[in-house]
Amino acid sequence: MADATLLGEFVLDSLELLDDAEPKLIELQASSQVPDQVNTESINSIFRLFHSMKGSAGMLELHNITSLTHEAETLLDMFRSGKTQMTRAHMDTLFKAMDLIREILASVDANLTDKGFEDSVSGLVEELGIAISQSGGDASPAPKAKKPEPVKPLEPPPPPPPPEPVAEPAPEPAAADFSFDEFEIPITQEMLDRFVTEADELLEQCEAMLLTMEDDTTGEPVHEAFRAMHSFKGNCGFMGLSDPERMSHRMENVLSGVKEGIIAPTSDNTGILLKLVDILRDAVADVSSGGKGAIDNLELYVQLLDEILPEASESEAEPEPAAEPQPEAAEPASVPAPAEESPQPSLEIKLGDEKAPEAPQDAASPKAVPAKPKEMPATKAAPRTIVRQDIRVDLAKLDHLINLVGELVIAETMVTRNPDLVGHDFENFEKSAMHLSKIVRDLQxxxxxxxxxxxxxxxxxxxxxxxxxxxxxxxxINLTLVGEDTEIDKTVGEIIADPLVHLVRNSIDHGLEPPDERKAAGKDETGEILLQAGHEGGEVWVLIRDDGRGLSRENILSKAIERGLVNGDGSDLSDSDVYNMIFHPGFSTAKQVTDISGRGVGMDVVKKNIERIKGHIDVRNNPGHGCTIVLRLPLTMAIIEGLLVRVGKAKYTVPLLAVRENIQVTKEMITKTMDGQELVMVRGQLLPIYRVHELHNTRPDNYKLEDGLLVIVENRGEMACLFVDEILGDQQAVIKGLSNYIGSVRGVSGCTILGDGEVSLILDVAGLIRKAQGLEAA
Structure with missing residues (x-):
């Protein structure tokens, strides 16, 4: 179960990394055409994404992903070192790698393993290796992330360290070509916050496993503790935190010894590890407050850990006399920068070789360690606390919370607007009710x-x-994104992703012309597609606009007549009605089906998905110059501010964001058109009047316009007046969907429960205006 949880988190994190990397890779390829404009930050960012994925995959023993990401980051390193420029072929190869990784991640998510992709991976690894060789690099062997312990080489001769250590660091300069000294990766505040959050979680996980390790017989807790410490060590190395990395590396060695049966999980050993976890937690707290995570008495802690593992300490101590590096010397190696020339296949080996230099003191003078290795140096009295930036919450719990808040709003309305209070004046109650309303609103x-x-x-x-x-x-094609910071409900975001794909596909395949045709039409040969999001009248609008040939009314009508969707020649249909036919299932005007579009399925999917969230689609067409599809989505699917109005015995809620003002008219202000449309003059502007009781077949109290009230509403710059009997006031409306029995009602977006328990329909202003215009046309 623990492995499944780890793999699930790895899959989600990796998919996020790929989503971030793909757009940056495209930007990088465009900038690489102009050497002076190469975006080094994009190179760094993509390299970090692949490197992070490789490290996590290696820890989880996902060898296919590890080898693939290793070769990909090696190729990327050629670009960031300036040895070659990115070409279209390079980018296509990297995209193939990303697509294959996505397939493997899907398998990992379903089967908890990446096996079965060996042939595909080996072929692509070979292709990446060829690209690396042609770029002037050496394709290093892909890492086989078997165990993190290959760090304990037994080959070096024990006694004569003096000559060996000097000889061993000699090959290291090869890896130094890829040192971050030359190419420093900036650490952003977002990266720092994420590191602190993840480090705290890993230390908590390690601590929980250590507490159960002594009494456990399955060995699972020590494996979990080892994995958590391994991940923590890698994160520290990436962030350049040398002290926490050194100590976590030693703790990892001790846990490896417990895992291999070299060390017994006694209470004394567990106690030392738990105390050191507290010290690491203190170091992370220092990082969260702007420090470098320095650890006092680090050398004593390192010696103490090496004493716990006597057999391993000898093998680790031998290579260490080479150098007694200053803590700074370990820092470049602590930041993972894989080099294709380096023979070391993985991060663990490199860290092991760099960290070993501390043990010569232990090997040379073991007596220097306190006689009681279990004694811990004194620590600071007041440990610092880690500043947590976020917390992970199950989405189902959030849904339940929002439902409860909605019920709370209804309950608050039932109390504060209880019919029993009518005619009474309770001053203290009014004050308490206002305070309650404020708290409920803030909670909402x-x-x-x-x-x-x-x-x-x-x-x-x-x-x-x-x-x-x-x-x-x-x-x-040139794609422009506008309004990326517009916020939408997470559920809405997931539902509109698929419709956007179909709409963009259609714009590319049907809307935009080939370069020759665009030139002949006097257009730039590069087509433009705009994706824009923003808030409008209590909704989120998402626009997909292209500057292509637009929709052809004639082609759509002829296809609709052929399929029997239109009676007659369709000349009586408005442009809006004709254009909306493209959303019929199986409807397509494409002369031939391509592998991009043409089967008439996509637009039907778009309509159904948008209607699922009570959204609307508008089509705006400019023949010869392009087409714009507008997705109008609810800002929130839970609660809105509404104006409560009465028409006869029925009560309706009008979204407050669509209301401009309320007026009472006189006979002199009212006029009629030739076809009987009622108009009212408001500050020099004629506005149409729509009677709500006629649209909903109800009996009003008033039939004369001067006896009732007009609510002026606006939709997309179009204004109209709704005739009602009375305005009851404003209130928060908790949106409830209409039952399947009623279905979708044009002009109604849902319903809400009032304080007296009565149900009020929530009017959709745009749909209501369209419905009224349709009735007039009929």
Whole structure:
């Protein structure tokens, strides 16, 4: 179960890394065409992503992923060292590697293993090796991440360290070509925060396993503790924290000894390890507050750990007399920078060789260690605490929390607007009710914000899609992303990802013309696709716009007539009705089916997914100049501010963000058009009037406009007036979906429960206006 959890987290983290790497790789390839404009930060970032994945895969013994990422980062290192420039062939090879890694990750998620991909991996590793060789590098053998312990080589002769150590560091300068001294990777605050959070989790996991290690007979706790300490050590090395890395490396060796049966998991040994975990936690706390994670009395702790493992300490001590490096000397090696020329296949070996230099003191003068190795040097009295930046919460718990907050809002409304209070004046009750309302509102805002995520994650996946499809379709395309920081509900983000893919595919395949055709039409041969997100009237709008040929009304109508969707010649249909036919299942005007689109399935998927979240789709077409698809999504699927109105006995809720003002009119302000449309003059502007009771077949109290009220609403810059009997006030409305029995009602987005238990329909202003215009046309 523990392995499944670790592998599951690895898969999720790796997919995030790939999502981040793909757009940056495309940007890097574009900038590499101009040597003076090469984005070194993008190179660093992609290299770090592959390196992090390789380290985690090696720890989890996922050998296929380890070897593939090793070769990929070796090729990337050629770019960052300036030995070669990235070409389209290089980028295609790296994309193949990313796609294969995604397939392997899917297998890992389903089967908890990456086996079965050996042939595919070996072929791609060979292809990467050829690319490395052609770029002037040496393709180093891919790492076989078997055990982290190969760090204990027994070959070096024990007694005569003086000449050997000097000779051993000699090959190291080869790896120094790839040292971070020359090419420093900047550590951002986001990276630091994530390191602190993960380090705290790993230390907690290690501590929990150590507490159960002594009484356990399965050996699983020590394996878990070893893995946690190994990951912690790697993270420290990546961040350049030499002291925590040195000590965690020694603790890892001790845990390896317990795992191999060399050391007994006694209470004394476990006690020492637990105390050292506290010291590491203190070092991480120092990092979280801006320090370097320095550990006082580090040498004594190292000697103490080496004494626990006498047999291993001898083998580790021999190579150590070479150098007694200053703590700084270990730092470059602590940051993982794999080099293709270096014979060391993995991070563990390199760290082992660098860390060993501390043991010569232990080997040369074992008596220097205190006689009681179990005594710990005095530590600071007041340990620092780690500043946690985030916490992982199950999404189901968040959903349950938001549902409870919604019920709380309803309960608060039932109390504060109880019919029994009508006609009474309770001053203290009013004060308490206002205070309660404020707390409920704040709780609602916080609970909803927890689920909100930037739409950038969805948008940036389209970069790779456009890159691949443009090459496949033989078209030049420039993708522009606007409003990436717009926040949407996590569930909404997951649901719209698939529709966006289909819409972008259609824009590329059907919308944008080939370069020759664009030139002939007087356009730039590079087509433009815009993805834009923003807030509009209580909704999130996502626009997909292209500057291609646009939709053809004639082609759509002829295809609709052929399929029997239109009676007659369709001349009586509005442009909007015709364009919306592209969302019918199986509808396509493509002359031939391509492997990109043309089967008439995609747009049907788009419509169904958007309707699942009570969203709407608008099509705006400019023949010859492009088409814009607008996805109108609910800002939140839980609670809105609404204006409660009454029409006869029915009560409706109008979203407050769509309301502009409420007015009472006189006969002089009202006029009619030739076809009977009622209009009202408001500050020099004629606005149409729509009677809600006619749209919903209810009986109002008033039929004369001057006896009721007009609620002026706005949708996409289009204003209209809704005729109602009375305005009851504003209130928070918890959105409840309509039952399947009722289905989807045009002009209604859901319902809510009022304080007296009555149900109020929530009006969809845009749908209501379209419905009214449709009735007028009929």
């Amino acid at each position: 805002d916080i609970s909803l914000s927890v689920r909100m995520i930037p739409i950038a994650g969805v948008f940036r996946k389209m970069i790779r899609l456009v890159h691949d499809l443009s090459a496949k379709a033989g078209k030049k």
